[in-house]
Amino acid sequence: MLVKSMEWLQDRLRLLDQTRLPKETRFLDCSDYRQVVEAIRELRVRGAPAIGAAGAFATVLAAQELGRQAPSDFRARLEQAASEIASARPTAVNLRWAVRRVLRASEGAKTPAESVALLLAEAHLIQQEDEAANHAMARFGADLLPQGATVLTHCNTGALATAGHGTALGVIRTAWEQGKLKQVLATETRPLLQGARLTTWELQQEGIPVTLMADSAAGFRVSQGGVSCVILGADRIAANGDTANKIGTHMLAVMAKEYRVPFYVAAPTSTVDLDTPTGADIPIEERKPEEVRGFAGVQTAPDGVPVYNPAFDVTPARLITAIITERGVVRPPYTESLKLLFREQQAERPGARHG
Amino acid sequence: MLVKSMEWLQDRLRLLDQTRLPKETRFLDCSDYRQVVEAIRELRVRGAPAIGAAGAFATVLAAQELGRQAPSDFRARLEQAASEIASARPTAVNLRWAVRRVLRASEGAKTPAESVALLLAEAHLIQQEDEAANHAMARFGADLLPQGATVLTHCNTGALATAGHGTALGVIRTAWEQGKLKQVLATETRPLLQGARLTTWELQQEGIPVTLMADSAAGFRVSQGGVSCVILGADRIAANGDTANKIGTHMLAVMAKEYRVPFYVAAPTSTVDLDTPTGADIPIEERKPEEVRGFAGVQTAPDGVPVYNPAFDVTPARLITAIITERGVVRPPYTESLKLLFREQQAERPGARHG
Numbered sequence: 062m063l064v065k066s067m068e069w070l071q072d073r074l075r076l077l078d079q080t081r082l083p084k085e086t087r088f089l090d091c092s093d094y095r096q097v098v099e100a101i102r103e104l105r106v107r108g109a110p111a112i113g114a115a116g117a118f119a120t121v122l123a124a125q126e127l128g129r130q131a132p133s134d135f136r137a138r139l140e141q142a143a144s145e146i147a148s149a150r151p152t153a154v155n156l157r158w159a160v161r162r163v164l165r166a167s168e169g170a171k172t173p174a175e176s177v178a179l180l181l182a183e184a185h186l187i188q189q190e191d192e193a194a195n196h197a198m199a200r201f202g203a204d205l206l207p208q209g210a211t212v213l214t215h216c217n218t219g220a221l222a223t224a225g226h227g228t229a230l231g232v233i234r235t236a237w238e239q240g241k242l243k244q245v246l247a248t249e250t251r252p253l254l255q256g257a258r259l260t261t262w263e264l265q266q267e268g269i270p271v272t273l274m275a276d277s278a279a280g281f282r283v284s285q286g287g288v289s290c291v292i293l294g295a296d297r298i299a300a301n302g303d304t305a306n307k308i309g310t311h312m313l314a315v316m317a318k319e320y321r322v323p324f325y326v327a328a329p330t331s332t333v334d335l336d337t338p339t340g341a342d343i344p345i346e347e348r349k350p351e352e353v354r355g356f357a358g359v360q361t362a363p364d365g366v367p368v369y370n371p372a373f374d375v376t377p378a379r380l381i382t383a384i385i386t387e388r389g390v391v392r393p394p395y396t397e398s399l400k401l402l403f404r405e406q407q408a409e410r411p412g413a414r415h416g
Numbered sequence: 417m418l419v420k421s422m423e424w425l426q427d428r429l430r431l432l433d434q435t436r437l438p439k440e441t442r443f444l445d446c447s448d449y450r451q452v453v454e455a456i457r458e459l460r461v462r463g464a465p466a467i468g469a470a471g472a473f474a475t476v477l478a479a480q481e482l483g484r485q486a487p488s489d490f491r492a493r494l495e496q497a498a499s500e501i502a503s504a505r506p507t508a509v510n511l512r513w514a515v516r517r518v519l520r521a522s523e524g525a526k527t528p529a530e531s532v533a534l535l536l537a538e539a540h541l542i543q544q545e546d547e548a549a550n551h552a553m554a555r556f557g558a559d560l561l562p563q564g565a566t567v568l569t570h571c572n573t574g575a576l577a578t579a580g581h582g583t584a585l586g587v588i589r590t591a592w593e594q595g596k597l598k599q600v601l602a603t604e605t606r607p608l609l610q611g612a613r614l615t616t617w618e619l620q621q622e623g624i625p626v627t628l629m630a631d632s633a634a635g636f637r638v639s640q641g642g643v644s645c646v647i648l649g650a651d652r653i654a655a656n657g658d659t660a661n662k663i664g665t666h667m668l669a670v671m672a673k674e675y676r677v678p679f680y681v682a683a684p685t686s687t688v689d690l691d692t693p694t695g696a697d698i699p700i701e702e703r704k705p706e707e708v709r710g711f712a713g714v715q716t717a718p719d720g721v722p723v724y725n726p727a728f729d730v731t732p733a734r735l736i737t738a739i740i741t742e743r744g745v746v747r748p749p750y751t752e753s754l755k756l757l758f759r760e761q762q763a764e765r766p767g768a769r770h771g
Binding site: 311318 | 438
């Protein structure tokens with residue numbers, strides 16, 4: 062059974078509330094775009110491609126609402142709502158990219174109703190393309206794995222983090238279907254435990270062998286040998302290949318380099334942002350101290366102790382063996398290889414600024 | 417206020433229950449050595465030097481009990497109990513070392529009562545020497561820090577982990593007293609959160625500025641610059657300098673090497689085991705999966721997911737800038753420099769096998 066992170070139902074967006082997993086399978090029906098913004102902020106829906114798709118559908122919800130009010134400045138107000146949606150979280154570029162893309166697709170609309178229809182069609186297209194991209198990159202990625210692979214992954218990059226199948230976890234799924242995979246080693250991914258809660262759960266659903274470990278134990282595990290590769294996702298890939306991803310990625314990349322384990326990033330081209338020159342230009346979201354002072358409402362650290370809680374880190378391009386996209390596998394030097402990915406799809410360039 | 421991990425009261429050992437901190441300050445009075453063994457296993461008392469001292473006092477409790485029963489094979493049964501105490505946890509060498517040391521000190525005893533007296537005197541001596549060693553190594557260590565130092569530490573190596581003052585945290589305390597320290601960066605230390613629960617609490621008690629972060633964020637923090645050094649403790653140092661310490665140490669050492677940050681281990685010579693040739697010979701304790709499947713008693717991962725949960729890892733000597741002991745600072749090549757530490761104290765050599 063492949064879980065779905067979201068589904069459009071007639072006039073509303075149904076989100077699987079990922080903060081409740083694996084204990085509870087609870088859905089959240091959003092008919093107001095502000096609910097989606099809130100759900101993105103609270104990580105009820107998370108994963109760069111998934112929040113991209115959710116942002117696209119949220120823009121449809123905003124247009125529906127404005128359509129009912131029928132203001133004279135419909136387009137301006139739609140763009141205002143869209144900008145609010147696009148800035149729900151700062152690091153993943155997919156959110157901004159998807160919102161811009163649906164807006165652009167609805168530019169020629171003559172009525173609010175037509176606008177809603179065009180926005181919705183484009184949001185569905187983004188969702189379908191993301192799933193197709195997942196399957197394409199999964200095949201490219203699986204080709205990189207040796208027979209009997211033991212693969213270490215971080216955070217959750219599965220069906221839950223995307224429109225379906227997954228990025229790094231999509232590669233793992235496809236390698237499993239091909240009979241190439243022996244086992245998955247999954248980090249728990251502090252502070253919000255997406256690895257412990259979501260990745261192990263997704264893999265268990267499909268009977269793929271998985272072993273859970275603390276983030277620090279995963280680093281040590283790399284040093285012990287027998288890990289075929291590290292493979293994980295991305296929230297934004299800069300033009301030079303520097304990659305923002307879940308906090309902990311950088312440390313795993315350094316361990317992989319030290320012990321000569323290949324380190325792969327799997328991400329759709331919608332995660333590549335050629336307008337961001339290097340990792341230093343990627344805004345890193347810092348989240349609230351309570352996430353580190355405790356978990357699930359249980360406080361463990363003393364009251365008021367100051368906390369450093371970046372949600373992401375930036376891994377320098379020099380530590381990345383290859384980036385797996387739906388258009389193929391790119392290798393260093395990334396400044397050249399990433400640009401080539403977009404040469405024949407100039408109009409689609411995810412990072413391109415429109416208006 | 418300096419907290420105390422343990423105190424001998426007439427005929428029993430009072431332990432501060434560290435699993436309850438920082439929420440509750442609860443003491444555990446042990447009059448049976450088996451209670452101490454259980455407390456060591458459950459990490460109610462933890463930290464290599466502290467479990468050494470606790471093991472020494474537990475041996476006194478065993479002798480008291482046997483003294484009351486007055487069996488003909490008193491000594492044999494005492495040694496049996498001592499061996500049970502010494503194996504409560506496998507990685508830290510201090511436990512085995514302290515138990516052997518008190519046994520040796522009581523070898524000449526003619527009666528059980530005399531045995532108890534000699535054991536107790538030696539246990540007190542171990543405790544006093546450990547505290548004195550902490551202060552000595554703290555001075556050596558503080559000399560290594562630059563003015564205005566930002567120091568990153570892992571796990572808890574403070575008064576709670578020792579007989580007082582601390583190893584790595586002792587260095588930090590002394591540097592603070594000397595006005596050299598700007599701030600401490602503390603890892604939370606999954607899975608049992610000794611950093612979040614104990615280190616931040618100890619530092620707060622003394623007004624030393626501390627910032628808490630997830631283990632993975634600490635690794636990233638090293639890459640961002642401005643960290644003067646990483647300093648942490650040890651559970652066993654092999655003859656070649658390979659060091660077993662809390663899981664996560666290895667990853668921090670690799671990050672420190674990658675970003676040219678000095679990486680210091682602070683430990684008394686009772687942690688050095690010349691009878692263990694290399695890190696590969698150090699037994700690594702694996703603890704129960706529940707520690708990783710949940711957080712602070714709240715289950716987070718799906719039922720039954722397999723877990724890899726080593727309590728310690730081994731950091732290769734090549735990644736360690738220097739080892740700070742109460743007899744001075746030793747540097748590579750450790751095979752030579754560690755041996756020199758013991759040259760004039762042959763009788764005291766911690767790892768030496770007796771009987």
